[in-house]
Each structure stands twice: as structure tokens, then as C-alpha cells.
Amino acid sequence: MRARLLDFLRCPLCSASLEAENAFDAGGWLESGFIVCSACHARYPVNEGIPSLLADGSHLGLAGKTSDSFSMEWLNYNASPEEDRKIFLEESQTEPEFWKGRVVLDAGCGMGRYSLVARSLGAEVVAADYSRSVLRLVTASRNDAGLHVVRCDLLQPPFKPEVFDAAYSHGVLHHTADARAAFKSVAASVKRGGYLSVWLYGKAGSWRNFRTNPLRSSRKFLEPLKFMVWIFVGIRGFYSDAMRFFTTRLPAGVCYALSYPLAWLGAVPVVKYLTFSAHRDYKIRFFENFDWISPPYQTHHTKEELAGWYEQAGFEPEKTLPHGFVPKPGVLGRKK
Numbered sequence: 001m002r003a004r005l006l007d008f009l010r011c012p013l014c015s016a017s018l019e020a021e022n023a024f025d026a027g028g029w030l031e032s033g034f035i036v037c038s039a040c041h042a043r044y045p046v047n048e049g050i051p052s053l054l055a056d057g058s059h060l061g062l063a064g065k066t067s068d069s070f071s072m073e074w075l076n077y078n079a080s081p082e083e084d085r086k087i088f089l090e091e092s093q094t095e096p097e098f099w100k101g102r103v104v105l106d107a108g109c110g111m112g113r114y115s116l117v118a119r120s121l122g123a124e125v126v127a128a129d130y131s132r133s134v135l136r137l138v139t140a141s142r143n144d145a146g147l148h149v150v151r152c153d154l155l156q157p158p159f160k161p162e163v164f165d166a167a168y169s170h171g172v173l174h175h176t177a178d179a180r181a182a183f184k185s186v187a188a189s190v191k192r193g194g195y196l197s198v199w200l201y202g203k204a205g206s207w208r209n210f211r212t213n214p215l216r217s218s219r220k221f222l223e224p225l226k227f228m229v230w231i232f233v234g235i236r237g238f239y240s241d242a243m244r245f246f247t248t249r250l251p252a253g254v255c256y257a258l259s260y261p262l263a264w265l266g267a268v269p270v271v272k273y274l275t276f277s278a279h280r281d282y283k284i285r286f287f288e289n290f291d292w293i294s295p296p297y298q299t300h301h302t303k304e305e306l307a308g309w310y311e312q313a314g315f316e317p318e319k320t321l322p323h324g325f326v327p328k329p330g331v332l333g334r335k336k
């Protein structure tokens, strides 16, 4: 880590400022040591250049299993930078120029695919995640003064208030024990006038809300069939909850094995919608299925619910993400 990272951080336990206990090397890098709270004197370890601002014992329990699931998943995953860039711009509902010169938080960066995209578009990036998958970013961070990495818990966040020009959290907050609280903590770290982009897993919700869900241009043909889609999404949600009742109680290795047949079924017309990924690429289907059945926390939301969170956090929702068959509530909002 570099000293610059401390500009964005505070003690997750008492909110006081943090200091490095050890000296940074000639290149301004701290490979291992501790950062210490100036008030409560809590000590947080730095290993392989990454500070872990997790409160004691937080590795235990369900959050730890979530962390293991995602570490396992992301350490095995490789995608092309072009595809990552396309997905990132689509999901954040921004143009490439948006990111230039902004200081940005990637809240729940996983192995940092989109942190690297935001960085390549000219943002200074703080990549944060609970899981060990952040280790994938060590080398990149060591060689790049504009890429910072931290392990932390979004429910006990180590970020100073109103310190980022923008933040995004794509497909992450529904995997925390309390998605709304995690949203609130990320939103608090965004400056006034700054932007926040979030998307969550969707659910059928009420027909009144579902009928106004925005469809991607390639899925406009579903518009007249929307009532049937709503029914199907409701059934799929029920079936998913029933399946997860069992799979979330299994070790991650068993879920990993189960993701193979699910990925094969994902290529079968119609049947594929009963799995959790209909992506054309087998490998991506595999990981998306694993991502679905394994993590112990998984909540589902509507665009109305998410827009309400934005408003309560003092944001003006500006754009809502269009999506396909299964709803994917996503909002880009600006802090007033």
C-alpha cells in the first residue's frame, strides 16, 4: 500500500484517523506491517501490500463463507479486458470520459476486473473487498500509484465520509448480511455532487412495478409478453430459494461440482432460464451458477426499492439500468 490510501481511510471501529506503524520503502510502498488507529489503538495488518481493515473475528461465520465462495470463484476466473470494459460502461451507465480524473471507490471489487477498467479510463481507484480475491490486484497496485487496494467489511466500512468523487458497487451488496446498510455506508463515502452506481439482483415484486421495468433494446420484443415474464420470474425466484435452502448448507467444493451440470443445462433452449446463467460462454455460465448457489447471503430487490435508498441517502436517481428477461435493478444517482 501507499501512504495516499490513508487519505481515504479511517478506523472502522471508532472513526479516528489511521497511521502506518512501519516506514514506507524508497518507492513509497509498504509491503507488510501494521496500520494503527490514533484514538483506539486498534492495529490492522498489512500483508502483501494490502491492509485488512476487518474487525477482530469477522472472518468467522457466514460472512467468512461468502468470502471463501468468492475467493474461490474469482481466483479461478479470467475474462478479456475488452469485455470487462464493455460490461463496466453498460452497467455503470456512463461514458468513458466520465471516469477521467475522478477518485473512485470500487465497493466489492472481487478480483478487481472493473477496478482495472476504471483505472484504464483515468480514475484513481480504491478497490475494496472482503475476500482474499483482492490478492489478484497486488502486482498491479505495486506498479501503479493510482490503484489502491483494501480488505474491509462494507457493514463496518473504513472510509472517511464524502471522500470519493464517485463510487460503484455492481452485483455485490445483495451478498452482504444487510444490503441496505451496506448501500448506506458506500453512499456516505461519496462527495456532494458525486455519483454512485449500484445494481442488485432483481425479483418479480408487484406487477405494478414490474410492468415499468426498462428493457434492453434487444429484449424489447418481451414488452407485450411482460405479464408472462413476471409470472415466470416469480416462479424462478421461488425455485431458486428452494434450491438455495440446500446448496447454501453445502461446502463450497460441492457447490463448485454442482455448477458443472447447471452450466451444461444453460445451453439448452428454454431450460436454460431455470439455471442461473444463460450466457453464451460456458465458463461464464459456470461461474455465474456457482455465484448463485454458493454464497450464504443473497437478497433480491426492485428498482423502486433501490431508488428509495438513493433518495434516503440524499441522492437524485438519474438513470435506471435497462435489462433482459430477469430484472436487474440498477441506478446511477448524483448526491445533492
Ligand SMILES: [Zn+2]
Pocket: 011, 012, 013, 014, 015, 016, 037, 038, 039, 040, 041, 042
Ligand atoms: Zn479506532
